Amino acid sequence: MNGKPLALLLAGTAPFLCLTNCKSREESAKKELKDSGYDLTPEAFFRAAESDDVKALDKLIANGIAADTKNADGDTALHAAAGAGMKKSASFLLDRKIPVDVTGAEGRTPLMVAVMRGTPEMVRYLISQKADPQKKDGQGYKPLMLAVREGRADMIGELAPYDREKLDDALLAASLEGKASVIDALTNYGASIYARMDDGRTPLMLAAQNGQIEAVDMLLEIGANRFSMDDEGRIAADIAREAGHEELALRLSEVPRKDEFALEEPADLGAEMLAKVVEKRAEPTNPESVKSKGLPSGTPVAGQGGGAAGTPPDEAAPAMLDGVVLESPEAGKNPPADAAKSPVVMRAYRQTDLPLRVESVKGEVATMRFSGGGVKEVPQGEAIPGTRLKVIRVQHRMRDLKDEGGATEVSVVEVEDTANGRKRELISGVESTAHDPLALVEDGQGRHFVARAGQKFRGADGTEYVVTAVRPNQMVIENRSKGEVITVPLRGPRG
Incomplete structure (x- = not known):
């Protein structure tokens, strides 16, 4: 051995042996991946995530694909798994330290992608892993609003408990966009059909304004009042007509029945x-x-x-x-x-809501505006035409307006339901209602x-x-x- 120690000779061959063995292992891994339908590329990594193929993900990472690899859009494989509803892939990637709220295309997190394209089970799983349902994407949408925009009624139940303060806003948006199934789901989980925009428009008015017939039908089915008025005294039929939806306006503009003026307990x-x-x-x-x-x-x-x-x-x-x-x-x-x-x-x-409101009081005469148009003057002691209500007292009163920091004079009309004897005060500037x-x-x-x-x-x-x-x-x-x-x-x- 020319006097050289065996250890020294072997040391000289170590790089060669490693190169040979490593290359052999790499070739073996490539073949195994190819037999499974994958190649050693980022595209294959994303495809494995979307297929819930954890073995392939493990082999791809072991052979050089980074767990946090992003595609051309900026999404990670966790986004892909979330969108496909693949829980095993998501769990595998989270275990590899991919942040649960990692942002991708348009600033969206895996939770947001799951809301838009995935399954309720995946949304539930990501939230259990501390995904933040309050985060906003690059356009300012939270997961709940993304569910509204995409018409994902099945996601509402998963997200409602984490965004209760925005359920009414979500309902207004769903009504404007005509998402009938989302409207139904939102009201099931706590959104109120009595929600209003700053100008007094209700969900029904917004649906009518955009000609959203299916949404209008859904809102009426769950109790929306077609005679509620906005701040300008318009009802849903008026708003539909102004927007050019004449057929829908006709469906909404029936004359109120007498029993729709009933005072209730x-x-x-x-x-x-x-x-x-x-x-x-x-x-x-x-x-x-x-x-x-x-x-x-x-x-x-x-x-x-x-x-x-x-x-x-x-x-x-x-x-x-x-x-x-x-x-x-x-x-x-x-x-x-x-x-x-x-x-x-x-x-x-x-x-x-009653299909009328108090406009003003002068002397012993009340001026009443009716839903759908029309103003009538009704003297104290007389019946309000077309209703079962009778004006029994009119007066002016000072009313404390806490939101405006002071008091103002209002017109008050006390009415009696002649069918059941119940009495109620109606006040100008306030929606007239049939009960507390x-x-x-x-x-x-x-x-x-x-x-x-x-x-x-x-x-x-x-x-x-x-x-x-x-x-x-x-x-x-x-x-x-x-x-x-x-x-x-x-x-x-x-x-």
Whole structure:
């Protein structure tokens, strides 16, 4: 061996042996990948991610493809997996330290791509991995608004709990764009059909303005009032006509029936509100495939001041409001998940607009504007033409406007429903409604109650609460012993 140590001779051959062995392994890996339908390219890496082929992803990374490789659009393989709904690929890539909120094309995260093209399961998985549902893409869209824009009604239930404050905005956008299935889903999870733009336009008005017939039909089906007026006194039919949608305007401009001027009480509306909630919960994922039947006949409804339906008032259970109490077939079966944070959860809101409003009062004469056009002067003591209402008193009054930092004089018209004797004050500058704002609420045992401002109730632990406000998208209650104010958001039947 010419006097050279064996170790030195072997050391000299090491690079050659490594080169040979490494090349052999690389060729073997290429062949194995080729046999699996892949080549050693970034394109193949993305294709493996979209196919949930974790073995191929592992081999491609082991042979030099970087886990954070981006395509020509700027997306990562995690974006590709998210869009294809491939959970195993997503998990594999997250384990390789790809950030869950890595941005790609148009500033979108994998969650956003999943919302637009993936599956609800993938959205749920990414959120469980701390993906941020509040992030905005390069155009300022959050995941919820992307779901609206893309018409992904199946995504609403996954995103609603993380963006409750924007559900009404999402509903207004869905109405403007005519996304009927999204409208239905949003209202199921807590968006309010009583939402308004700054100029008073409702979701129905926005759908009518853009000629969105399917959206108009959906909104009417779930309770939108075609006689609600915007700040200019226009109803949906007027707005549709102005936009050139004459046929739609005709469908919306029927003359109000006399019973649409009825003054109502919670006892009239509680069972109806509950029936709609139960019906929505009973519907399958695709609401078009099966029509549920709502409440079975004979579902008991208690009167004012009682306990649970069928029990005397002195046997009322905890968390019982001192108004209308309802029992549903599902009572006790599905208590709200966050009942510990609040003694009740708001499930529905009800506001019935009357097809008229007070314009002014002069002497003993009230000037009333009717939905769809027309102004009439009605003297005190006379019936309002075409309605079942009678003007029994007119006056001026100072009204405190907290939002505007002062008081102003308003016209007040007290009317009586001649069919049932109920009375109500209608005020200029304020939407005329047939009853006080109402909320359907659910307690920790899954029982349902009707609430309005001023009502008192006790929680399961005996704590006293009072309802201080009921609004289209939230109810405000006060813990009387602590003076603590709690805002209870509208969550909808499925929210």
